[in-house]
Amino acid sequence: MTSTLIVGAGSAGCVLAARLSADPARSVRVLEAGPAFGTMAELPFELLDPGRLPVGPESALVWRYAGNLVRGKLIGGSGAINGSYFIRPPAADFAAWSAVAGPRWSFDSVLPVFCDLEDDQDFGEAPGHGIGGPIPISRTRHFTEFSADFAQRCEVTGFTEIPDLNTPATDGFGRVPLTVSNGRRSGPAVTHLYPAMERPNLTVTGDTMVTRLLLRGTRVIGVEWVRGRERGRTCADQTVLCAGAVESAALLIRSGIGPEPLLRSLGVPIVRPAPVGAWCTDHPEIGVEFPGGEPGEPAVPLEYVLHVDDLEVRPYTQMFTPGLRRVGVALMHPESTGELTLVSTDPTVAAHVDQRYLHGGRDRARLRAGVALTAELIGRRIGPVDDTWLHANLGTSQHLSGTCRMGHAHDERAVVDEQGRVHGIEALTVADLSVVPVPLRRGPQATTVMLAASIADHMVV
Ligand SMILES: Cc1cc2nc3c(=O)[nH]c(=O)nc-3n(C[C@H](O)[C@H](O)[C@H](O)COP(=O)(O)OP(=O)(O)OC[C@H]3O[C@@H](n4cnc5c(N)ncnc54)[C@H](O)[C@@H]3O)c2cc1C
Numbered sequence: 001m002t003s004t005l006i007v008g009a010g011s012a013g014c015v016l017a018a019r020l021s022a023d024p025a026r027s028v029r030v031l032e033a034g035p036a037f038g039t040m041a042e043l044p045f046e047l048l049d050p051g052r053l054p055v056g057p058e059s060a061l062v063w064r065y066a067g068n069l070v071r072g073k074l075i076g077g078s079g080a081i082n083g084s085y086f087i088r089p090p091a092a093d094f095a096a097w098s099a100v101a102g103p104r105w106s107f108d109s110v111l112p113v114f115c116d117l118e119d120d121q122d123f124g125e126a127p128g129h130g131i132g133g134p135i136p137i138s139r140t141r142h143f144t145e146f147s148a149d150f151a152q153r154c155e156v157t158g159f160t161e162i163p164d165l166n167t168p169a170t171d172g173f174g175r176v177p178l179t180v181s182n183g184r185r186s187g188p189a190v191t192h193l194y195p196a197m198e199r200p201n202l203t204v205t206g207d208t209m210v211t212r213l214l215l216r217g218t219r220v221i222g223v224e225w226v227r228g229r230e231r232g233r234t235c236a237d238q239t240v241l242c243a244g245a246v247e248s249a250a251l252l253i254r255s256g257i258g259p260e261p262l263l264r265s266l267g268v269p270i271v272r273p274a275p276v277g278a279w280c281t282d283h284p285e286i287g288v289e290f291p292g293g294e295p296g297e298p299a300v301p302l303e304y305v306l307h308v309d310d311l312e313v314r315p316y317t318q319m320f321t322p323g324l325r326r327v328g329v330a331l332m333h334p335e336s337t338g339e340l341t342l343v344s345t346d347p348t349v350a351a352h353v354d355q356r357y358l359h360g361g362r363d364r365a366r367l368r369a370g371v372a373l374t375a376e377l378i379g380r381r382i383g384p385v386d387d388t389w390l391h392a393n394l395g396t397s398q399h400l401s402g403t404c405r406m407g408h409a410h411d412e413r414a415v416v417d418e419q420g421r422v423h424g425i426e427a428l429t430v431a432d433l434s435v436v437p438v439p440l441r442r443g444p445q446a447t448t449v450m451l452a453a454s455i456a457d458h459m460v461v
Pocket residue numbers: 007008009010011012013031032033034053055070071072073074075076077078079081082083084085086087208209210211242243244245247248251397398399400432433434442443444445446448
């Protein structure tokens with residue numbers, strides 16, 4: 001029996017574990033650093049309520065990094081705590097992806113995978129959509145006053161309403177596609193992992209943090225982990241990292257797979273030089289806040305969005321600062337790239353992500369244009385929007401990706417090949433958002449799930 005060890009039961013890990021364990025000839029073991037809540041009934045209520053983002057300072061369910069970057073630390077990972085916004089990127093992003101990683105990542109190749117995953121309750125019967133898949137997709141019908149007002153202002157300003165934001169991308173505003181069903185957040189643990197949990201060939205263990213890969217030469221034979229005061233090792237024929245864009249990269253570096261100067265400075269023996277963490281990307285977001293009353297009881301944090309070229313304008317239904325409403329302006333195709341490094345080999349010391357959001361002059365100009373557009377939409381003066389103002393109002397969309405980029409062996413930026421296998425290392429795959437080699441023009445949740453499903457299907461063959 002082939003044994004596969006998956007590190008991390010997040011968005012990608014849940015999908016991968018469910019797909020691989022469908023083959024009874026494969027034993028699948030998942031190690032998750034956060035709580036695994038053995039059954040769906042044990043999930044805390046706040047995790048199923050899509051109107052809440054359980055990521056505040058009091059939350060024990062997240063990894064925290066500098067710059068307010070957080071990731072989910074529980075079964076379902078970031079997909080269990082996120083905004084439920086589930087949208088595909090435009091075909092142009094897959095053209096760029098397939099240009100560096102081959103035709104299996106072209107839009108025509110990935111569209112059937114997206115469709116098979118979907119159960120789109122509004123457009124499922126339409127061409128290029130899916131119905132009957134495991135992931136329910138719907139759009140809000142009863143809006144907060146704030147969202148309705150935003151939509152009206154978009155229309156008055158001259159933008160077109162797009163009924164289905166998953167059709168080929170054009171500028172305009174529309175209702176956000178959501179992984180919400182019967183008022184319940186339906187993340188990847190709910191749609192994929194829990195339904196597979198009864199299988200005898202699948203084991204999911206929570207509260208277990210993998211600290212390092214075990215290698216024999218350049219072959220990965222398993223991992224080392226800590227669970228409370230216990231330490232242990234688990235061996236497997238194949239290991240798949242689904243620890244997310246920060247922790248998958250950190251694990252590789254701690255195991256001797258990373259940039260040579262960094263490994264030397266950390267005193268880590270070099271197994272394989274690789275550009276891990278060197279070219280990451282995110283969607284920088286400016287938060288424009290202004291006085292406003294409570295929006296009421298929102299069903300989800302975001303009901304409408306406006307897309308204009310490479311900008312996404314987000315009228316949040318939630319208050320982040322008491323007494324202030326917020327519209328986010330995110331740059332969805334930045335030219336700036338960031339860098340992830342470690343300052344210590346101690347796995348409890350957080351990795352450092354230098355986002356370098358405003359390094360590119362074009363990125364600064366686009367964000368300024370986005371703020372000017374938002375000012376027009378909300379009918380307020382903002383600024384002056386100089387670099388100091390941009391920095392003061394800048395944050396992350398929580399969409400970090402590309403720390404272990406996919407590409408051909410001769411590509412100086414590539415860490416993994418077109419199937420997620422780490423170049424120069426045997427029996428090791430990375431199958432989460434860290435491998436996406438290009439900035440995506442939309443939120444990454446749908447792409448992460450599609451990516452994990454594609455890689456799993458290839459491993460099964
Ligand atoms: C607050 C928030 C809101 C977001 N909202 C949206 C949205 O509305 N729409 C959208 O498209 N995207 C959204 N995103 C982004 C999206 O959720 C993530 O990009 C996506 O979930 C990434 O999936 P992943 O599998 O790569 O990583 P994750 O889902 O983060 O999974 C990684 C898993 O690995 C575990 N892990 C990490 N290290 C170890 C280790 N050493 N040992 C064992 N386990 C480990 C983690 O605990 C976690 O469970 C949001 C993200 C956040 C944080």
